[in-house]
Amino acid sequence: MGAEALVKFLAQRLDYLLSKESVRQWSRELRDTIYDVEDLVDQFITGANVSDESEKALLIIRCGSDLESIQVRLTQILDRKPQCDTSASSAGGGHGESSSSLVDPGDQSLALLVSEYMSLPYYLRSCLMYCCVFPVKCGLSKGTLSRIWMAEGIIQAKSGEILEDVAEEYIEKLVSLGLLETELDCRIEFKVPYPLHRFLVDEMMEENFIIACSHSEPIIPATAGHVSIHNCWNDAIPNLNDLPIRSLFVVGIRYWEHPKFTSYGLKYLRVLHLEWIRNMVKLPGEVGDLIHLRFLGLKKSRFRELPENLRHLLMSRCDLPIGIGRLKNLQSVKGVYARGSISRELGCLTQLRELGVVLNDYDVGELSTSIMKMSGLLSLTLSVGSIFDDLLDTLEPFSPPPFLRKLQLEGRLVSLPDWLSSTENLTKLRLGFSHLFENPNAVLQFLPNLKQLTLWQAYNAKQIGKEFCPVGGFPKLEVLVIASNNLVEWTEIEKGALPSLKYLHFHCCSRLMILPEGLQYVTTLQKLSLFPLHGDHARRLDPERGIEHYKIKHIPEVRFFE
Structure with missing residues (x-):
């Protein structure tokens, strides 16, 4: 009966917290007021840069008046806060008891997840909501979520x-509660x-927090604050120009006529993520006027100007406009070509935390000098025009930023760079298409804080032995990820090696x-994956008669396909 009582308790709790229209309306008014405060602050900061003193004075008067009005409205909203009856929280019980035959196991699983979600502080709830803006099958990297x-x-x-x-602490917390899957x-x-x-998604759409549209013709209410449009293959993209949207995510559509980004609604955008829009070759110039924009994610697009308050720019092998060095608020720049004067301009962005560039042979010296000025850089990706x-x-001579944690090198290497052994704070390393003939782990094994290593077509050996790890x-x-078209046999791991390995x-x-x-x-070891697995090898690992099964039977999760 414990499971039945649990579901009853959750039903009472959810019915009260999620279906009371007065609570929804109050929350919506409070959230909209907070947005107004954020917009007012952004307008003031931007307007304060004008040189005309009279304009500054008018701005101060206008913002002061608006702030007073917002303060009055906020006080009134807080005075009307609905009183929550906590009696529902005493219902139910028996959380540790076994499942009842009266409750579908899937429903009970959802009920437990919802219970964990409802117990989160408000900021972690918001974080989890933003994990749902992409299609359910889309996995998100730690970097994307964080940005x-x-x-x-x-x-x-x-x-x-x-x-x-x-x-990162937020992500680890959500994973530990089972609210995020790895x-x-x-x-x-x-x-x-x-x-x-x-x-x-259903709850967020009901509250107009995030409106998710796919496949059918989307209907977006005028109160929507965040919109996610994906896989609308009938091209039924609505008119967004008059909606007060703060975040816009568009993924996987064939055609989209550019909206007017500086119209009433879209000019308040903070997050603009456009991915795999087939016809989008160039963004309209108004994007540079989005004074509130903090995050811009694009694939295969061009643009003339970027907003001055932009903090995160995620691209896919795109050229940057001249003048990027003036954007002193930038913290992340990924997927851009470092050529021409751009390599030198990047040296002005000493505040960068993350940088990912495609190298140009003629500008490597400039780029090396620029990166060494980024003393706070945490993540660096270097790639080539054709990884094959x-x-x-490798930017030699080069001294890596002292706090570098993540490094990705994409392209052929004659040998590992000399400076790699000095990256003592490195926790994550990917070598892609390096095609090395010498064992890279002879150097990498001594990196004291390395937690994740990906060797993607990085080592050409057919056989590796105990010297590998x-x-x-x-x-x-x-985490150890190995991709190799050449590898036939890994003969031995010594007892006591890889003392912290969880995923292979x-x-x-x-x-x-x-x-x-x-x-x-x-x-x-918690998880072993083999994609693909040779048919003969599958028989050797078979739990019934496989002669190699003893090697993997202690691993909780083993995944493979032939």
Whole structure:
């Protein structure tokens, strides 16, 4: 009866908290008032840069008057706060008892997730909501989530901690509660479990917090604050110009006529994420006038100007406009070509936390000098024009920023860069299409804080042995991803090696026939993935008669396809 009582308790609790229109209306008014305060602050900061003193004086008077009006409205809203009856919280019980045959297991699972969600502080609820703006099957990286949360201003600053670290704490908390699922393929991604995702989207749409549209003709109410449009293959994109939207996510549509970004509604955008829109080659010039915009995510687009308050710019192999060095609020720049004067201009962005560039051989010296000025840089990605053919210049001579945590090198390497051994704070490293002939782990094993290592077509060996991951090396490594068309056999792991490993993932290792002897001693391993798995190897790992099954039977989750 415990499960039945639990569901009854949750039904009472949700009925009260989620279906009372007075509570919804009050919350909506409070949220809209907060948005008005944010807009007023942005307008004041932007207007304060004008040179005309009379205009500044008028701005101060106008903003002061508006602020007083908002303060009166806020006081009135707070005075009308609905009184919550807490009697529902005493209902139910027996959370630790087993499932009742009267309750569908799937429903009980959702009920538990919703219970965890309802117990979250408001800022973590908001963070989880933003995980639902993309289609349910889309995994989100830790970086994408963090940047969206920061752009929306929902991360609570902590003394002595940078926002990126606070965001990571939020993600770890949501994962520990089961509200975010971790998936490992080419990279670690996070998803909201499907039943909870559907529940949250329904609730957010009912409150006009996030309006999600797909497939059918979308109807977006005039009070919508955040809009997510995806997979509308009938091109039924509504007119957004007159809606007071703060966030706009458009993913996977064939055609979209550019909206007027400076019209009444869209000029308040804080987050604009446009991905895989087939006809979008160039953004309209008005994007540069979006004074509130903090996050801009684009794929394969061009533009002439960027908003001066922009903080996060995510691209996919695009050219930057001249003048990027003036944007002193930028914290993230990814997927851009470093050529011409851009390599030199990047040196003005000393406040960057994250940088990802496609190298141009003629400007490598300028780029190396620019990056060394970014003393607070946490993440660096260097790639080449053609990852299959071009040699990656490793910026030598180069001294990496002292706090660098994440490094991604995409392109052929003759050898590992000399400076790599000095990146003592590095926690995540990806070598992509390096095609090295010498074991990279001879150097990488000594990185004291490395937690995630991806070797994607990085090492050309057909056979690797115990020297690949020796005892004493990789003291903190938790995730190891190997993709190799050449690898046939990993012969041995010494007992005591890889003391912290949790995830081992083989991708594109179609010739791999033998897992290492000693894998059975890696007791920390939680998940093993092999995509694809050779048919003969599948028989060797078969739990009934497989001669290699003893190596993997201690692993809680094993995934593969033949």
